[in-house]
Structure formats: C-alpha cells, structure tokens
Amino acid sequence: REAHHFLPLDEATRQIHFPDSWESLEAARRRLAFDELLLIQLGVFKQRQLWKSRQGTPVQVNRQVVDDFIHALPFPLTNAQRRVLDEILADLSAASPMSRLLQGDVGSGKTVVALAAMVAVIADGGQAAILAPTEILAEQHYHSMRALLEKAGYTGKIAIRLLTGSTRATERQKILDGLADGRVHLLVGTHAIIQRDVSMHNLRLAVVDEQHRFGVEQRGLLRQKGTNPHMLVMSATPIPRTLALTLYGDLDLSIIDEMPPGRQEVxxxxxxxxxxxxxxxxxxxxxxxxxxxxxxxxxxxxxxxxxxxxxxxxxxxxxxxxxxxxxxxxxxxxxxxxxxxxxxxxxxxxxxxxxxxxxxxxxxxxxxxxxxxxxxxxxxxxxxxxxxxxxxxxxxxxxxxxxxxxxxxxxxxxxxxxxxxxxSNGFELAEEDLKLRGPGDFFGTRQSGLPSLKLVKLSDTRLLEEARQVARTLFEDDPDLSKPEHKLLARSLHTFWAKIAEPS
CATH class of the missing domain: 3.40.50.300 (P-loop containing nucleotide triphosphate hydrolases)
Structure with missing residues (x-):
C-alpha cells in the first residue's frame, strides 16, 4: 500500500461516500479500483496456472492436410488469418491444453480459421465442437461450415452435425450415439451440447463463439466433455488490450486485424x-x-x-x-x-x-x-x-x-x-467507447458474465499494470494465499470470484 501511495481501506471507503474534496474522492477511487483489479488478476493467474498445469493431448498437426484445406477454399486467407492460424496450430501441438482468445471484427473471418484448426484435429483422430449462444447462430455456423467442407472436398470424410434445443428426439439420439462412438467428428450447437447426457468419444478441440454471452461455468462444462481439450474462444466484440488483459488474462490473445478484400464499407x-x-x-x-x-x-x-x-x-x-x-x-x-x-x-x-x-x-x-x-x-x-x-x-x-x-x-x-x-474499425471504436463510457457499461448491463467493475476506469492502464505486477509477485510467492498475512485477501478473492462464477 505504502509503495503505491494508496489510502488505507477504511479511509478510502469513507472518502468514496463522504469525500473531503475532489482529490480525496479520486484517491479513494484509485485505492478501491486497485483492489478490484488485484482480485481479478489473482483469479486470472490462478485459472491460468490450473489450466496450464493439466496434461493435454498434443495434436499431431499434418500441415499438408491443413494447406490442402486452405487451397481448396473459394477465397484466399488474409495474412492476419494465416498468422492467427499458425498461433493456434502451435498451441494444438503443445502438451498443455490451449487456452486462446481469438478476436476479430465482424466479417474478418474467424470461423474459417477455427474450421481449419478443427480439420487438423479431426485428421489426427480427434473430435471438435463449437458452442454458439443462439440457435440462429448455431444454424448459421453449421450451414457455412458444411458448405466450406463440401467445397474443400470433405463430403463423406468429416461428419458434421447440428444439436440445439429444437433437434427432434430421434435425430438427437442418433447424434448422441455418433458422438459417443466417434462417428460424428464435428458438432455445432447451443447449450444443448453441454447437457449431461452428451458424451464425446474423443473431444480434443472446444470452440466457444461470442465469449461474453457465456459465463465461466458454461466454458467449464464444455471442457468436461473431453479430457482437458484445447479451448478456443472467439469474440467479434473488439476488446481493447487493457480490458482483454484484465478480463481474459487467463487466455492467450490472437487478433485478426485485417478485413478480407472486397468487404465493402457500410x-x-x-x-x-x-x-x-x-x-x-x-x-x-x-x-x-x-x-x-x-x-x-x-x-x-x-x-x-x-x-x-x-x-x-x-x-x-x-x-x-x-x-x-x-x-x-x-x-x-x-x-x-x-x-x-x-x-x-x-x-x-x-x-x-x-x-x-x-x-x-x-x-x-x-x-x-x-x-x-x-x-x-x-x-x-x-x-x-x-x-x-x-x-x-x-x-x-x-x-x-x-x-x-x-x-x-x-x-x-x-x-x-x-x-x-x-x-469502421471496431478496435478504434472500442477504445473511444471506453474513454467515453468506462468499463462498467462496456458490455451492456445484461450480457457480461464478467465482474461489474464499479470503480475501475479504462483509462486506468497504469493502475492495471501495477495490479498485474503485484498479483504476479504475490502469486509467485504464495500461489494459494495460505500465509497468515494473506488470509483476508484469500477470503476476498473467494467472495469476489464466487459472484462471477454464477452463470451469466
């Protein structure tokens, strides 16, 4: 506290409600905002360590298969798509499970990158699944992925199925059987795919689309369908880097920052x-x-x-x-x-x-x-x-x-x-939005599944960096916060994250 010139907690709490001056109000806000950021960073480091310490199943990526798939597509990939695909394939071939956030503006071509990664996994004998927030979106993914696979000559080689709340009982049973014995390679669906009776023969890659519509819990349920599968989270909501580090610090970040040629400006x-x-x-x-x-x-x-x-x-x-x-x-x-x-x-x-x-x-x-x-x-x-x-x-x-x-x-x-x-650049707009509105409103009130940051401003980049540093030092020194002097902190951390883990 002294190193960072922060007010004591009781003083900050008093000043935030009954400030003596504008200066003391800002000092109180900085102290309490730092506390919020510290708790987020500690939780994020913990999740990351937990995930990275698990033993995943590396994918033997057959580069020829992936290249053939890309060449067969009706359009060339942009340089950004190729770069991001390389990052994903490198993660897939590692022993610890991938945990990556893929960001790209509306129409930048995230789905095709995810599909190329799925093809690599399926070629190695694994299964892949993609979870979408609504039936409309799941259907759209299903039709576009099926069309791309057909164009690339995969008809009959990759069995792709759609599972949503509207799937008829007989069809659903067929899909469940195919997932359990490995005949279905690629599953597209809504939360219907994370229900109890869905079991997969060998889920190696789980993709979640439109991240901020799913709580941490749903991601966890999807992971349980395999043995520590690789995880790719896709979001079309451009999130400025400061915020991405805060909220998704447990994920590695890939950004598709270029649009396919021919996409016209609205x-x-x-x-x-x-x-x-x-x-x-x-x-x-x-x-x-x-x-x-x-x-x-x-x-x-x-x-x-x-x-x-x-x-x-x-x-x-x-x-x-x-x-x-x-x-x-x-x-x-x-x-x-x-x-x-x-x-x-x-x-x-x-x-x-x-x-x-x-x-x-x-x-x-x-x-x-x-x-x-x-x-x-x-x-x-x-x-x-x-x-x-x-x-x-x-x-x-x-x-x-x-x-x-x-x-x-x-x-x-x-x-x-x-x-x-x-x-029309989503990332520029996101930065502007944060300057103008602050993070609490950034995701809209009803859809975040994220901590509601009451006192953090997005211009608090320095504060965020300080919180990251302190969290890292604490985490390296006492990862379980079991030392007596960290008892209070451990309790606050538990309370703070318990609130977030409730399904969004």
Whole structure:
C-alpha cells in the first residue's frame, strides 16, 4: 500500500461516500479500483496456472492436410488469418491444453480459421465442437461450415452435425450415439451440447463463439466433455488490450486485424430527431430496389419486459402508419427460441421486408440481402454495440447503409455518433467507447458474465499494470494465499470470484 501511495481501506471507503474534496474522492477511487483489479488478476493467474498445469493431448498437426484445406477454399486467407492460424496450430501441438482468445471484427473471418484448426484435429483422430449462444447462430455456423467442407472436398470424410434445443428426439439420439462412438467428428450447437447426457468419444478441440454471452461455468462444462481439450474462444466484440488483459488474462490473445478484400464499407450517417421522415423514405427506396432493412428499437435498460412492450408498440406503429403496404417482422428478448427462429427464417427467406428488433439482433446474423439498418435512439447504445449492429448489413454485394437516429442532440451524443461516421474499425471504436463510457457499461448491463467493475476506469492502464505486477509477485510467492498475512485477501478473492462464477 505504502509503495503505491494508496489510502488505507477504511479511509478510502469513507472518502468514496463522504469525500473531503475532489482529490480525496479520486484517491479513494484509485485505492478501491486497485483492489478490484488485484482480485481479478489473482483469479486470472490462478485459472491460468490450473489450466496450464493439466496434461493435454498434443495434436499431431499434418500441415499438408491443413494447406490442402486452405487451397481448396473459394477465397484466399488474409495474412492476419494465416498468422492467427499458425498461433493456434502451435498451441494444438503443445502438451498443455490451449487456452486462446481469438478476436476479430465482424466479417474478418474467424470461423474459417477455427474450421481449419478443427480439420487438423479431426485428421489426427480427434473430435471438435463449437458452442454458439443462439440457435440462429448455431444454424448459421453449421450451414457455412458444411458448405466450406463440401467445397474443400470433405463430403463423406468429416461428419458434421447440428444439436440445439429444437433437434427432434430421434435425430438427437442418433447424434448422441455418433458422438459417443466417434462417428460424428464435428458438432455445432447451443447449450444443448453441454447437457449431461452428451458424451464425446474423443473431444480434443472446444470452440466457444461470442465469449461474453457465456459465463465461466458454461466454458467449464464444455471442457468436461473431453479430457482437458484445447479451448478456443472467439469474440467479434473488439476488446481493447487493457480490458482483454484484465478480463481474459487467463487466455492467450490472437487478433485478426485485417478485413478480407472486397468487404465493402457500410456508409454511416447520424440524423437528428427531426430527420426521421427522411430516414423512412430512404428505407422505402432501398426496399423498392429489392433490398431488406433492419430497424433497431431504443435500449430500455430497466427490463426486458418494458423493452419488449415498446418494441411491440413500435412495430405496430410502423406497420400501420409508416409502411402499411410492406411486411414487417418483429424480434424481441421475451420471445421463445422457436418464435425467434421463425421470424429470422422469414426474414432470411425474403418473406418480410423489414425486421423491427430490440438489441437481441446484435450478434452474428447473416442476411446478405439486407442493405440498411436504422437504429432508433442510437445515443443510448455504446459504440461497440452500434458497431455490432452495423455489422448486420454489408454482407452481400450491395452497397449498405447504417442510419443512426439520435433522440438527443447534446454535444456528447453528437461527438460519439460522429466517431461512428468516421471509422469502421471496431478496435478504434472500442477504445473511444471506453474513454467515453468506462468499463462498467462496456458490455451492456445484461450480457457480461464478467465482474461489474464499479470503480475501475479504462483509462486506468497504469493502475492495471501495477495490479498485474503485484498479483504476479504475490502469486509467485504464495500461489494459494495460505500465509497468515494473506488470509483476508484469500477470503476476498473467494467472495469476489464466487459472484462471477454464477452463470451469466
């Protein structure tokens, strides 16, 4: 404490509630933020050590097989994809199990890298599984992976199956039998794949997509399906390095920081409340050209229930008053998985022109014909989230557009939305977002499965580095915190991580 000039804990606690001055408030915040970061770092070091000390099964990577697969793809890999694939293959051939976070912007091609790694594992006699947060995403992975495997000449050689909550009982039983005796090589699914009765013959690589939607617990359950399988976590939410080190310090970090050629930029404009009619007219013009559109309803932080209600009302208003001659779909968080699937299928098949949705549409949905996304109340969302929404369009060959309708024109709101117009680089946006909003809001309140950092600011890079150093020193000196002087710290650590381990 003295080395870092921190206030004593009781003094910091008093000053944070009843500060004598702005200076003492900041000093108190730094002290308590340091405590939060230290507990995270200690937990992360512990998890990492635990995982690295286990005996994994190295994969004998057959480079020829991987190269043949890559050459057979209908597009070349970018340099970034090749670099990241090399990092993953090196991890796979090591004796301790891989634990890697793969980050890449929307559309940077993470899935194909994961698939190449899966092909390497399967060629060595292992099985691979990928866990997606929703049925829509699982289905999308399944179809795109199956198509890529077919193009690469793997039909009949690699058995790929899809397992979700909607899989029929007879089909499910067949898949379970195939997993248990090794006939099914690659499993794509939702949490249906981490249920008790799913057992795998030889799971060697587990991939988790869209990390921040799964708690630590679900990752653990997937690991249990094999004997210390290699673990790859994929995220399209660009996380600045400081935060990635804090939250995923137990994982090695790989970043795909370049887009495949030909991915066109989505033109982004922010509009004030008085320009709503213009936005609607633009949507209509796009639909007359045969395109489709998303309309995202404003964020209601209080509850899913209120948010769903306002989405239902907005859908009705748009359908009756604005676009009475068009078909509008509706998607919100209170619908069942089955209902969401049906709505998405209609939109994907072109049966609806416009999809009105709450933030549930944020991740991964692929509708190549959708060329415009209109975001209502854009100032209420974080930049990282707006960027995810923007990634829903621009997936086909048509020029695409993102319209940000702001219901607030303060200077701060304007500054944030102008950043969106200026850059389409997710990592730059994430850095900006953190400067503007701080980490507590970074992941949105309802989806993190991460500690809620009450007092840490993301500009606290130095503080984070100090906490990492102190944690490392403590950990090297007393990994179990069993010394008498560390008793209190050990108790705080246990309490802090117990809260996080509850499923998100």
């Amino acid at each position: 033109k982004t404009r922010w509009l004030g409340p008085q320009e709503r009619e213009r936005a609607y007219a633009f949507l209509r013009a796009q639909i007359e050209k045969g395109r489709q559109a998303f309309i995202i309803c404003p964020l209601v932080e209080e509850s899913d229930k209120i948010e769903a209600k306002s989405a239902i009302e907005e859908h009705q208003r748009l359908q009756t008053k604005i676009f009475p001659d068009l078909k509008l779909g509706l998607l919100h968080g209170r619908m069942s998985g089955k209902e969401k699937e049906a709505v998405m299928a209609d939109f994907r098949d072109g049966k609806t022109h416009i999809l009105v949705s709450t933030a549930v549409v944020e991740v991964g949905i692929d509708i190549p014909n959708a060329s415009v996304i209109l975001i209502e109340g854009a100032n209420r969302f974080g930049l990282a989230q707006l960027h995810q929404f923007r990634g829903r369009v621009g997936r086909g060959q048509h020029q695409s557009y993102c319209l940000l309708l702001s219901d607030n024109t303060t200077d701060e709101a304007r500054a944030r939305l102008e950043v969106m117009e200026r850059t």
